[in-house]
Amino acid sequence: MSKRPFTLPSTIFGNALLTNPARVITKNNELSALFHTLVAGDIIACRLRLKYEEEHLLLDLVERGVQLIPSATAQLASRSKTFQARLLGSYMIPQTVVIYDIHGLLDTVSLFGHRGVEEVVLKHDRKNAGLGIHLYRHIEDVYNQAANNSIPYPFVIQPFIADSRDIRVIILDDYSEAYERTNPDNFRNNLHCGGDAEVFHLNAEHLALCNAIMKRASFPYAHLDLMLTEKNEVYLAEINLRGGIRGAVIDSGSYQKKVEAIDKKLLLEKM
Template identity: 40%
Template sequence: MRPYYIVLSYQAFKKYFQELKEGDLIGIRLPLKKEEIGLIIDLLNRKVEAFPSFLSQVLSTSKTLQAEILKDFILPHTFAIRDKTTLLSAISELSKLESTFKKFVTKDDRANCGLGVRLWNSLEEIFNIAGSPVLPYPFVLQPFFENVRDIRVVVLGEYYIEAYERVNPYNFRKNLFMGGKANSYELNKKEIEFCKKVMERGKFPYAHLDLIYIGDKGPYISEISLKGGIKGAKINHKEYEEIIKKIHQEFYKKWEEKYSPVEYLTP
């Protein structure tokens, strides 16, 4: 009987994919393309596990999945749009609110740094261009909210938590990549508990979360990812990577205690 595998490289994952079975662990983030997500379904069926979890990995790459799976935590009136049918359904709901909301926002499914975020003047404008190269399916659709506060939270397991508010008076996109500024922010107990609930729902061992306040209402989750920029954070890149490495090593050790013997698969 072979030892249990802990896969630590994409090359090893591809090489041993057909052999993986219950007790084996994928110990890396898989750089899977959209059309390869079905491989995860196969692995789950074989009871192969991953760290970070498969759910957190998939959520990190898809804003539409976040809108669906994390619906209890996201901004109100947010819709995952996958085709013309779901768009028409969302427009029907949002049209009832057009007296309240005059503009709307879409987010490309896999874009980062605010590059896939667009502001629209009407739902009809979105309908007319949806499905084109300018606004391909799938995407997230939500009303444009005024007076938004955007807080980036970095949670590294039980070892580190930090937050900073992203401010940009010249652009509705708060991202630092888009010229925003970072101001240190002290999280309260309610916000920390909220972040932990979101991470628990998505099975995130560590995460970058964007919290949103609409006036005095919130927090809501705007986005979550296993990894993101730390340009506005106090922690430096070396410290960040050391903590991530520690979290992984501790998980591998627990895995070895559960399954033995273990072989680490590297390139």
């Protein structure tokens, strides 16, 4: 099928007419009609609202040479904590493990027993805002529930680090800011779970770590949650393309403008 010139919406590029033959999809509802006709060089310039188990379409699009903004990797990592842990585990707490079945969980019981790990944190794959995080006194407690089908697979297990600090970092191209989230009554520091926010000053090491993580996972912008331990170790807890900005200095209007500017820049580079 031959490709035709595409005029981008004025909200992205003013009234400019682009004559590049690549088709550009900027709305999710356009994808269904055009999905089977997309070819190498076409661009999807929006976050895809894919259903659970529909993410395999991302692989097909990439295989066909369709370009995605944000990247397919970043979009999938934002949806799945287990994928984050597989992709970015080297930046996370040591012994962070993704559990896919009872056999993997049994192996992890032995691993944690050998390493002397007792308290563990379980993270459900697709829950946010602290709602999918659980603290267990021992990994055997996780095994007992999982063996009785009380915990859905897959999930992430990692050692619990007491008295760590929770830092939310927002990076939008050359703009960055951070704030610390605290909750004296709950180990979940998320503001949604009752936590408070206070400005945190990032140093060069923190920024370098965030940039390395974003590069590895092809994130053009990100909300990153860092964990700072009492030993001054810094680990990645989670990453997402978007997140709440409650507690941030930047306002919603400025935030949206910066995201749109990044998307526009990436789109121009691909045209």
